Amino acid sequence: MSQQTTIRKLAELVNTPVDTLLEQLANAGMKFSGPDQVVTSAEKVKLLGFLRRSHGKTEEAPSADAGAAKKITLARRKVQEVTVDSNKGGRGKTTVNVEVRQKRSIPRSPGGSAKMTPAEERADILRKLEESRQRNLEEQRMLAEKDRMRDEARERERAEAEAARQRVEDEKRAAQAAAEEAARAPAPVSAPAPALAASREASPPARAARPSAPAPAAAPARKPAGGAAGADDRNRSGRGGRDDAGSRFGGQLHLSAADRNRRGPSSNAPGRGRPGAKGPAGRRGFDNRSSNNSNSGPHGFERPTAPVVREVAIGETITVADLAQKLALKGGEVVKALFKMGVMATINQSIDHDTAALVTEELGHKAVRASSDDAEDALLALVDTDQGEATPRPPVVTIMGHVDHGKTSLLDYIRRTKIATGEAGGITQHIGAYHVQTPKGVISFLDTPGHAAFTSMRARGAKLTDVVVIVVAADDGVMPQTKEAIQHARAANAPIVVAINKIDKSSADPMRVKSELLTEQVVAEEFGGDVQMIEISAKTGQGIDDLLDAISLQAEVLELKAVTEGRASGVVIESSLDKGRGPVATVLVQAGTLKKGDYLVCGVQYGRVRALFDETGAQPDEAGPSIPVQVLGLSGVPDAGDDFVVVEDERLAKEVAQQREIKRRESRLVASAGSRMEDIMAQLGKGEGQQVLNLVIKADVQGSVQALSQALVALSNEEIRIDVIRSGVGGITESDANSAVAAKATVIGFNVRADAAARKIIESNGVDLRYFSIIYDVIDQVKQVASGLLGVEIREEIIGIAQVRDVFRSSKFGAVAGCMVIEGVVKRSKPIRVLRDSVVVFEGELESLRRFKENVDEVRNGTECGIGVKAYNDVKPGDQIECFERIEVARKL
Template sequence: MSENNTNESKVIEIPSSLTVGDLANKLDLDSVDVIKQLMRAGYMLSINQKLEYELASLIAKSFGFDSTQVELEEEEKQIFKSNIDGEEIKAPVVTILGHVDHGKTTLLDTIRKSTVAESEHGGITQKISAYKLKYKDSFVTFLDTPGHEAFSTLRSRGAKVTDIAIIIIAADDGIMPQTDESIQHAKSAGVPIIIVISKIDVPAADIEKVKGQLAERELMVEEWGGEIICVPVSSPKNEGITELLDYILLVAEVNEFKTDTKVSPKAVILESAMDRQQGIVVKALVQEGILKVGDRFVTNTTKGKVRALLNDSGAQIKECFPSTPVDIMGFESLPQSGELLEWVKSEKEAKKLLSKRKSESKKSNNISMNLTHASVEQKEIETINIIVKADLQGSLDAIIESLNSFNKDVINIAVIHSGLGNVNENDIAMSVASDSVVYSFNVGIEQGVLEKNKNVDVVVENYNIIYELIDSVEERILKSQVVEETLIKQGAADIKAVFDFDNKPVAGILINEGKVNSNNRLKIYRNGKEMFFGKIKSLKHYKDDVRELISGQEGGVGVDEFNDFKVGDKIEFFN
């Protein structure tokens, strides 16, 4: 921007939500500068990810711009919500949000009377799952979203397509980091919130403490004189489930969620995957109209013709109504999660629309290089090259977002290539050429690929649990001696007890400041003297392995290289 710009020219209009790339264009700045400013503010966002007005205005302010909020164009406002002008009552879409391992999938499992949670790797949800269920002659659609910290994008996507948000909070843990984030997603979506307090049957359950934490976040439950519905449940004992379902129907009746089946069908893409037998399979949620086999459609990035529709039980159906999750086959290429599928009358119209949309996004696409690559060009820093393959687009997004969080001033994780499906010959060739490590998530290796390349030095690591993949990358950073020069203190604890676990001493701790993550380093002090510095080996809450403990929680810490824990020792935790 030129120095003689007037103050008036420093005021920009920002819609309620926009991509990072769009904000950079409005500020007339390079997208990398905006991404770096977001990182300084604690947000790891790529150029094509969305941010709300509040955050966008703060970033604009940091560059010297004032902003005013403007309404989205009508077409954009319709993307995530059904036709508000319709007169037909639709089944409510209920999204279950919350922290990892707080019982989201087990709750839905109890409602469905199935065994979903047991089939999840590591017992945690790692994708959006969608089901339409019948209760008291009414239908309810449930979306189960991941609670792990890496899946922020998927939780946000679930909140945007919902009518009612269920925030689930474990009675023993209370509100945790992903709980807070889920509350913000639900508030941003502007939808009714129902609080579910789970695990009320465990010894450390404290329901009133949870209600107090909610009050601190301006969510006052009915029992405390507020308007927020709160339902205590125990999924294993089937307690509170009927009451929860009744409240969902009550909220739906009061709000009268409506749609229009007479208009052209629209659906939101939740997930996309490449199946070996069926080809491209896309999970979507129909918003309005009736999607039928044979319909032609277009999104922002691809087009196609509905070849088959599968309901949430895997059975083929001929048509799909609003508020209904469905697997769609017939896409020419993989769409991006969060895109809008729109009906078109002909292949000619689909080609025309797709060409126009690709042309409009070309400018952003030309600069949509990952921040890691831009950093490499700007300064000489250590680089670890990585290739990522995954089963679902949402999982791939979550992994790359987590890898980007490692990028600091002296570290660069360069994602050379990413994609869906099994590791193939091209991935191995690219790995050899770029000296990259191949990480695969929930996918295999095509037959014969490793045998053909047995004489080349290539590393392929396979994972079914996302945090194990992320931990492996961090271990590789440490082994490469690519470490940050400054330790950042995250929290502190007192050792209250010492006990044996699997024949190894574990320090029983009380977190009295900040938080601790299982990836942290720690320093152990005795009488003010540093006794040990190293890496956490295990972090437990009671007998369960956990990723994080926060101030006020008790837990256990184990390390490989130190066994001389003493009651009264102090521990500090660092990134």
């Protein structure tokens, strides 16, 4: 027994008092001193026999060695039929009878109903478990033995089939050799050559054409060799050999008795395995029979023994669905892996390359960077091979400076036209590009805006310029935009020429300008520096020739050169959408020659040059280096600052533009998708306190759109966020109006107007539409609109303070404080606070305010009064009573 049984436990088990059980044991001849003594199995059996005899039963009590208890044996027999395919084609099927026999013996105690002790029950359970384990092991061994025997049978079949095929080939070669030998030897005319007849008989096409024809008379000549081989085959393999013709393809394949028993009763019937088929069909049936419908053959499925590691090609961006497809996983598994990494993205969102590579490695695969820039590579190769000899080119001069310092007036005098009078508010709203013929040669001028909002436009002008002319008004001095112009010129490593304008005014002070420029590290030549400073007047023309001389001298020092021959390339200065001409781009050619009819790709746009226009409206046939022109024929409006390149055909231009558009779209998707948990928690922490002002911006040129968007978005702060949900070049369309209605946005038209359909939608939905022509008016009004969204805030303003000098007790009013107003005015209708040692001890309102015996509404500074504080009687001398009022103040950006 695995555990000992005491008398106390035995009494609990048989539900008998301990004293009674001790008495029964004593009567049975077993003396025990206490209930905690151990009772052995023999003593239990002896006690059982005594109790049986005392109850009148004469049969002997079973002893420990009397023999095994009686058993109940259950036998079960189960028969079922299993149908399996006998070949790969599924045409032949075999029915197998499977009989399962089970036999189980259940031991029974002699009394039939006697209970076993817990130890005996546990031993019986362990025995049954061991028997079950042994039966399982035996069944597994038998199954393994059956599998081994089946595999051996298949290998034998394959070997026999291969041996039969080899014999047929050997006999065929022997027959061919005999035929050739007979052809070389002289043969009698009266009788056909046996070898030749055997060769004709062994030809498979002849037998396939005549499957039912009787064997030729010459067949017995081959029979001794073929018959001997067939008999030998049957003796070795126990299978039926070839037919009388000895052919592999044309003859009947006979199965031995062992084969028929193994394959089933119907495996030899026509249509099941097709053993009697002729020609190629017979060959198919022969091969299927050898495979025996097994998954372990060469075409069967084999479970992978190791995890499959895939090499996934990932571009700059990829959607979660595409990544899951490349990984051969479900989309939900990739989303779950991204979530564990802290990236929340749906299956249709895009993720960048780094995130995709991390999740790929996390899932056990290898990530490689995919390159899809075939068109870009072809474009770069085309540009690199198209290099010629460089020749001198005109300088590109950018005019910069503060607003209203005379930049456009200077160009106006040089070109002898009136440009400034046509500008809104007298300022330039977009970049102007001109090339003029001066006595010093051809010079290309770029006129950039001077307002602070066009910082990015000035930066674009500085990047493509050779010389920067900074115009400073002699009567105004150095201003903030002047300093920004100097910084842009230095960032572009362009030499600076300072034009001190408006010297014809009485308030002009050129020396002050030069002194202020010293603080910006711009040192004039007369002060020992390297910057030329020319005093001019754009109104009278004074000093203009000296300025042109300075520009020409600086250009000679730079030795400007460019390749004139070959395909053109350059930069887009400005772009717009003309109602009659379509997309129009102002470009500056930097290398090569741009001709009418050329195919070019410009950013994400492409097209063929339909026409070229210069600043006078003329249509030149071509434009060389440093010459700005307007180009018609693009597929859309390009962004200002995009590069353009002339290509050989439209196909390459379209491919490059499409690839760039795909990259730009994927970049936008990545920017808006896959938010990290930290960002989401930060947004949740902010709550809903931040207001949002949505804007739709339409302008006449692309540069103005970019400048407006950047200037207005920069107004955002923690309390209000300004979003530009839609922007573009051209008039306000119906689509723009619908977008504004959906987002509850304000529509801003800069030098453009809304069409009839858009006006109808705007009026019917109450959309806020505003037209502008000056940039700073837009900024001021957007600030007003944003301030209206912010609402008002409540501020507290202290209007008076009274010092408590003494406290009087009144049966009618309670404690009354005698006070002196030391600051401002105390009003009865305003709330008050009681301060003790500069700490607020009570906040409430006045119950009474008296001057002598009269009630008054207010008491001014330096006047005594009596104050009764409502619901507060603990006022002490030395306290201060502070009177204040709450006012509403409009919030501003």
